[in-house]
Amino acid sequence: MTPKHAILAIGLACAAVTPAAAQDLPARIKTAGKVVVANQPNYPPMEYKDPATNQLKGLDIDLGLALAKELGVKVEWSDIGFEQMISSLTTGRVDLIHSGMSDLPKRRETLDFVDYMKSGAQFYTSFERKDEFKVPTDLCGKKVAMSRRTSFPDETATWSKTNCEANGKPAIQVVGSEGSADARAQLKQGRVDGAVQGSETLPYLISLEKDTYQIVGAPFTAVLQGIAFPKAETGLRDAYAGALKRLIASGEYKKIFDSYGLGVTMLDTVLINGEAVK
Structure with a gap:
């Protein structure tokens, strides 16, 4: 579905x-x-x-x-x-x-x-690493930041079990952040490889900060x-x-x-x- x-x-x-x-x-x-x-x-x-x-x-x-x-x-x-x-x-x-x-x-x-x-929850990465992470499974084994106050950490861990671990790939390393802004800051600083936030917010952020972020795949929750x-x-x-x-x-x-x-x-x-x- x-x-x-x-x-x-x-x-x-x-x-x-x-x-x-x-x-x-x-x-x-x-x-x-x-x-x-x-x-x-x-x-x-x-x-x-x-x-x-x-x-x-x-x-x-x-x-x-x-x-x-x-x-x-x-x-x-x-x-x-x-x-x-x-x-x-x-x-x-x-x-x-x-x-x-x-x-x-x-x-x-x-x-x-x-x-x-x-x-829906949406993976994204930095624009400069867009060729490294073209599909969500490219993030298997990588550090991915998201607000610890939301449902994203549990949803990401569940997605990882089905799409990474079940296929013999290492699990996504979920990094709990203080919020979506903190997750983006960690991504910009190179402390994480990707991030997750609501799919409704990313087009707006991309329009504000050109060549800064890159969406990876489609939303993985509904x-x-x-x-x-x-x-x-x-x-x-x-x-x-x-x-x-x-x-x-x-x-x-x-x-x-x-x-x-x-x-x-x-x-x-x-x-x-x-x-x-x-």
Whole structure:
């Protein structure tokens, strides 16, 4: 099954959202007139700070603001480290997480996700070594850096077992970094041979830094990115699902994704925990 088909297969089941829940925000959110959203702006083009103005920018920022406008509230962005986001959500410090988070089965044990795009883990190397690493298996036995806070280390190790070790090649040496920016720094310094990050981010980085990075192969996972909510906040979750559905219908959703050149990552319908919303 190809990554594209795997993503499509995820949405075959249906999650019911009642019309009232899809329209109405919880009373506490209405009273506050805002949602507090966890976001760490270090993952361009999804979220980042404009170096000239220090203003928040990115697809997640634009989509988050559009969703809040649709719901009639404002957004208070809370800059929280990725590893602290889930605890901040479950303890009530923030209302939701909108920060390039993958909707993973293990995260669904404590969170619900309104999925809004598809992504995948992607190998890349430095441009100067593009002839050395032409296909992903060329990275077998090599040092590959990726954020230790993400699902990439486990996914890379799993891929390595199937594509390297099972074929008699040495395993990829997974190097956990402090984030995607740290992984890129290690790659530039020659401390690692390759790196991994979300496929949605690399075209943007390549456009910014010409002849610096080279994508190796196709994405080797197929995952959904979602806005995360506490399990108990079904009202807020469903209100966001309804708002996203209206943005898709109006064309605003497509406009936002196209503005970042990420139309290929769009979903055809709203999903909650990977299941299509009726």
